[in-house]
Amino acid sequence: MIELHELSLNDGEEIFKMVREIGEKENGFINNLFSSSFSLFQEKLRENYNLAKGINLKPNYVPQTIYWLFVDGKPVGYGKLRHYLNESLLQHGGHIGYVISPNHRGNGYAKKLLEKLLKKANEIGINQVLLTTDDNNIPSRRSIEDNNGMLDKVENGSCFYWVHTSS
Numbered sequence: 001m002i003e004l005h006e007l008s009l010n011d012g013e014e015i016f017k018m019v020r021e022i023g024e025k026e027n028g029f030i031n032n033l034f035s036s037s038f039s040l041f042q043e044k045l046r047e048n049y050n051l052a053k054g055i056n057l058k059p060n061y062v063p064q065t066i067y068w069l070f071v072d073g074k075p076v077g078y079g080k081l082r083h084y085l086n087e088s089l090l091q092h093g094g095h096i097g098y099v100i101s102p103n104h105r106g107n108g109y110a111k112k113l114l115e116k117l118l119k120k121a122n123e124i125g126i127n128q129v130l131l132t133t134d135d136n137n138i139p140s141r142r143s144i145e146d147n148n149g150m151l152d153k154v155e156n157g158s159c160f161y162w163v164h165t166s167s
Contacts, residue, residue, distance in 0.1 A: 001070075002071050009042075018076070021102060023102075051063060067081065077109055079099075095130050131144050133161070135159050
């Protein structure tokens with residue numbers, strides 16, 4: 001069973017361990033939940049909970065909601081859904097960023113996670129989503145293309161895809 005769960009202030013050790021397995025940064029995805037301790041992770045949960053609600057936004061930040069991907073009751077990855085874009089996100093980042101834990105890759109979970117995030121985007125009124133990925137990140141490009149992503153351009157080593165959320 002594959003489910004999407006919105007970040008909660010009560011998220012626990014199991015998610016903390018998954019976030020640590022992902023690491024701090026890979027293929028352009030910045031894991032801003034990465035923490036050296038569970039107490040720091042809990043602080044970051046609070047920050048991201050507020051970010052989703054648009055509370056205390058830092059300059060150049062937009063509201064974004066974090067969703068955990070669970071497979072058979074275990075967290076395997078997560079995604080960030082930004083509610084709208086600013087100039088910076090138009091150049092890198094787009095509406096959605098997502099990552100699968102290294103020990104769960106190669107099972108099609110990224111494709112499913114992106115599919116579910118696109119549905120969430122549609123639910124909040126985003127009709128067209130921008131996704132950016134490193135040009136050499138073939139698995140991510142495949143997940144985007146499998147979700148009807150249309151390559152708009154390749155610039156400075158990044159691919160820019162647009163996806164209609166109603167498709």
